[in-house]
Amino acid sequence: MSLQPTNIAVQEKVLELAWSDGHRSVYGHKFLRESCTCALCQGEPLLFGKGYFPSRPQVSEDIKPVGIGQVGRYALRIEWSDGHKAGIYTFNYLREICQCEECKARKSKQ
Ligand SMILES: [Zn+2]
Numbered sequence: 082m083s084l085q086p087t088n089i090a091v092q093e094k095v096l097e098l099a100w101s102d103g104h105r106s107v108y109g110h111k112f113l114r115e116s117c118t119c120a121l122c123q124g125e126p127l128l129f130g131k132g133y134f135p136s137r138p139q140v141s142e143d144i145k146p147v148g149i150g151q152v153g154r155y156a157l158r159i160e161w162s163d164g165h166k167a168g169i170y171t172f173n174y175l176r177e178i179c180q181c182e183e184c185k186a187r188k189s190k191q
C-alpha cells in the first residue's frame with residue numbers, strides 16, 4: 082500500500098502531516114506555497130534542476146492554506162490565501178520535500 086497522510090493539521094505558521102507509516106512532516110506555509118508544482122508556478126524555465134524552486138518574492142510572509150482537499154488517493158490540493166487554487170501536491174512529492182530534522186539529515190548525507 083502506498084503512503085497516505087492520516088492526519089492534516091494547519092497551524093499558525095506550519096502545516097503538519099501524519100503519515101500511514103508513522104512519520105510526521107512539518108512544512109512552513111510559505112515554503113509549501115513556493116514549492117507548488119503547477120504549471121503556473123513553474124512558469125520559469127526549469128534551469129535549476131529537479132527539486133529546486135527559486136524563491137518567489139510575491140509570496141507574502143503570512144500566506145496560509147484556506148482549504149485542503151484530497152485528490153484521488155495520491156495527492157492534496159491546497160487552496161491558498163493569495164487566491165491560488167491549482168496547487169496539487171502528490172503524497173510522494175510532499176514526502177520528498179519533508180522539512181523535518183530526520184529527512185533533512187538523510188538528504189544532506191546523499
Ligand atoms: Zn501553483
Ligand SMILES: [Zn+2]
Nearest residue numbers: 106179181184
Ligand atoms: Zn520527514
